[in-house]
Amino acid sequence: MVCPYLLRYLTVAMLLNKTYQRYGQFDLYRLVDSINRNLFKYNDSVVEFIRLLMIRFDFEEAGKQLAQLKKEVESDPFLSKLAPKIVESSQCLYYETYCRIHETLQIKNVSEFTGKDLDEAEQWIVGLIRRSGISVRVDSVAGSIKILKNLGRNSNEVKYAEFIPRTNTLVNNLSRILMQG
Helix, strand or coil, X not given: CCCCHHHHHHHHHHHHCCCCCCCCCCCHHHHHHHHHCCCCCCCCHHHHXXXXXXXXXXXXXXXXXXHHHHHHHHHCCCCHHHHHHHHHHHHHHHHHHHHHHCCEEEHHHHHHHHCCCHHHHHHHHHHHHHHHCCEEEEECCCCEEEEECCCCCCXXXXXXXXXXXXXXXXXXXXXXXXXXX
């Protein structure tokens, strides 16, 4: 790679882009795939955070890496003004990924991780979960959040389920046209 720092800035752009899952042109998952296949030899705390979180699913190490990411971003001349937003987006990605894998989440752990008090941490994580579309049950007394697994179809399954009948209709119409001609 001619300019390895571009990977850092591309990764940060992915973290800051709140719609990364909806639009494919600027896609976090393509970047993760490229990092996973070792297409880039460059490594720093931002790239390593993504590798630990999105490839290895090592939440403990990703949490430690987030502290290093914060230091590096604050010292980067191009990213220092965006450091709070980058850290916030990284925390959001961390917990979105965590909630999709685990069944329970302790608000105390969220509070420690984000540096917020318990009430702020509860409000923050509930807001994040709502925006993510994950179903949960909050137990404020026990200080935990139970993540309810979505028993319905995910959006890709719905798209594919719609795709099959439409394809069959197209094939039938094409067969009819070919028989007539």
